[in-house]
Amino acid sequence: MPQPYPGNPEKGPSRIRLHHLQQAKDNGEKFAMLTAYDVMMAEIFDSAGIEMLLVGDSAANTVLGYESTLPITLDEMITFTKAVANGAKRAMVVADLPFGSYEQSPAQAVATAVRLMKEGHAHAVKMEGTAQYAEHVQAMVLAGVPVIGHIGFTPQSEHALGGYRVQGRGDAVQQMKEDALALQNAGAFCILMEMVPSPVAAEIDAALAVPTIGIGAGNSTTGQVLVWQDMLGLGGRRTPRFVKKYADLREVVGNAVREYHQDVVSGSFPSAEYEFKE
Numbered sequence: 592m593p594q595p596y597p598g599n600p601e602k603g604p605s606r607i608r609l610h611h612l613q614q615a616k617d618n619g620e621k622f623a624m625l626t627a628y629d630v631m632m633a634e635i636f637d638s639a640g641i642e643m644l645l646v647g648d649s650a651a652n653t654v655l656g657y658e659s660t661l662p663i664t665l666d667e668m669i670t671f672t673k674a675v676a677n678g679a680k681r682a683m684v685v686a687d688l689p690f691g692s693y694e695q696s697p698a699q700a701v702a703t704a705v706r707l708m709k710e711g712h713a714h715a716v717k718m719e720g721t722a723q724y725a726e727h728v729q730a731m732v733l734a735g736v737p738v739i740g741h742i743g744f745t746p747q748s749e750h751a752l753g754g755y756r757v758q759g760r761g762d763a764v765q766q767m768k769e770d771a772l773a774l775q776n777a778g779a780f781c782i783l784m785e786m787v788p789s790p791v792a793a794e795i796d797a798a799l800a801v802p803t804i805g806i807g808a809g810n811s812t813t814g815q816v817l818v819w820q821d822m823l824g825l826g827g828r829r830t831p832r833f834v835k836k837y838a839d840l841r842e843v844v845g846n847a848v849r850e851y852h853q854d855v856v857s858g859s860f861p862s863a864e865y866e867f868k869e
């Protein structure tokens with residue numbers, strides 16, 4: 592992947608587009624995606640060189656506090672997407688199609704994707720689903736919507752899948768490969784695989800012409816994605832095993848806020864430098 596700023600503002604594309612991601616796959620290079628749900632984190636991730644920002648329906652968990660991704664609405668997703676688009680100068684902004692907003696028909700999927708692009712200013716959408724959703728992908732692509740297919744563990748189907756578990760073991764491998772190929776052939780520009788055994792993800796990546804993104808899918812996918820609150824250690828809840836924790840923001844924020852509280856109750860904040868004079 593061509594490297595952006597920091598330190599290298601001249602080199603690299605001003606906006607990550609589909610062909611840059613395809614080039615990464617073709618050249619054996621990698622790219623990174625992080626979730627984002629608001630403008631400030633979007634700005635930080637964008638300036639740090641993250642190629643793709645995912646406005647995940649994981650906002651249901653990380654922002655709204657639900658136990659699953661099922662309750663988040665399209666209107667809520669549009670609000671978060673707008674905020675992220677406002678902070679993303681270079682990164683491609685991808686929005687999840689939330690549960691219930693696309694399954695009924697290709698037409699419903701198009702209408703939802705159009706709202707995420709027209710009102711949310713997303714550059715692309717991601718849809719959970721198997722080969723049975725190929726027609727949905729085809730209809731969105733025909734309408735000018737770049738689509739990422741999300742296979743493997745698809746959290747919107749947790750109740751159908753029997754909980755949060757690794758997918759694509761044993762007999763399911765061939766089916767998963769066929770799903771990936773069908774979604775690619777329907778026009779998906781990228782396939783995301785969640786909680787898939789690494790050798791299976793590697794095999795599917797090799798079988799596909801388009802780039803892949805992994806989360807809990809090993810090191811052979813073209814790109815990787817993590818939920819930012821997990822990788823920066825903000826989430827207090829148990830984090831999945833595939834998460835590497837790069838910071839402990841829960842501790843950083845907790846300490847700073849405790850200090851502020853202490854300063855206020857002791858009367859040491861605000862001191863003179865924070866006051867307005869007459």
Ligand SMILES: Nc1nc(=O)c2c([nH]1)NC[C@@H]1CN(c3ccc(C(=O)N[C@@H](CCC(=O)O)C(=O)O)cc3)CN21
Pocket residue numbers: 648649652653660746755756757786817818820821826830831832833
């Ligand atoms: N904060 C957060 N991080 C995520 O990665 C994430 C979300 N939310 N919400 C939407 C989906 C749901 N995902 C998840 C959430 C939890 C596990 C999890 O608890 N995994 C355990 C158990 C796996 C098992 O039972 O086999 C693990 O140890 O990895 C996995 C994927 C990934 N996405």
Ligand SMILES: CC(C)C(=O)C(=O)O
Pocket residue numbers: 626645646647648649650687783785806816817818
């Ligand atoms: C975990 C990623 C892939 C996702 O779909 C989300 O954040 O909603």
Ligand SMILES: [Mg+2]
Pocket residue numbers: 647648649660687
């Ligand atoms: Mg999602």
